Amino acid sequence: xxxxxxxxxxxxxxxxxxxxxxxxxxxxxxxxxxxxxxxxxxxxxxxxxxxxxxxxxxxxxxxxxxxxxxxxxxxxxxxxxxxxxxxxxxxxxxxxxx
Numbered sequence: 001x002x003x004x005x006x007x008x009x010x011x012x013x014x015x016x017x018x019x020x021x022x023x024x025x026x027x028x029x030x031x032x033x034x035x036x037x038x039x040x041x042x043x044x045x046x047x048x049x050x051x052x053x054x055x056x057x058x059x060x061x062x063x064x065x066x067x068x069x070x071x072x073x074x075x076x077x078x079x080x081x082x083x084x085x086x087x088x089x090x091x092x093x094x095x096x097x098x
Contacts, residue, residue, distance in 0.1 A: 001067070002026075002055045003074045009056050011077035023052065025061040026073055026085060039073070039085035 004012075012024070019075050025044035028037060046061045053060045053067075062073075068086040077083045 001072050002053050002060055003072065004056050005074075005076040007077040007081075008083060011081040011083055012056075012058055014081060020062045021058060023059045023061045025046075026066070028063075028066055028070075037087060039087060040084055041075075041085060 003004045016022075019046045022043055023045055027042050029040050030038045033034050044061050049064055050061050051064055053062065060073075062070075063096045072088060075083060076086075
């Protein structure tokens with residue numbers, strides 16, 4: 001469900017270098033003008049409407065509806081360590097539907 005590149009693992013490890021690893025929430029923030037969806041990473045504990053996924057020593061929290069619609073997430077980092085999230089799902093604005 002979640003694929004992390006080597007660069008993403010390194011960037012995430014750096015972000016927790018001086019602290020305990022906390023759950024990372026995958027958030028659908030908007031739908032772009034080209035029809036794609038934009039996702040971001042944030043902090044957040046799992047709630048009743050979430051699932052958790054363990055990957056490479058990290059815990060990811062995802063809304064159940066979003067996880068069902070997106071099916072999978074690809075997380076990478078650029079040369080500066082900026083993380084980005086992609087999914088094959090195109091989620092309409094204000095929705096968790098493909």
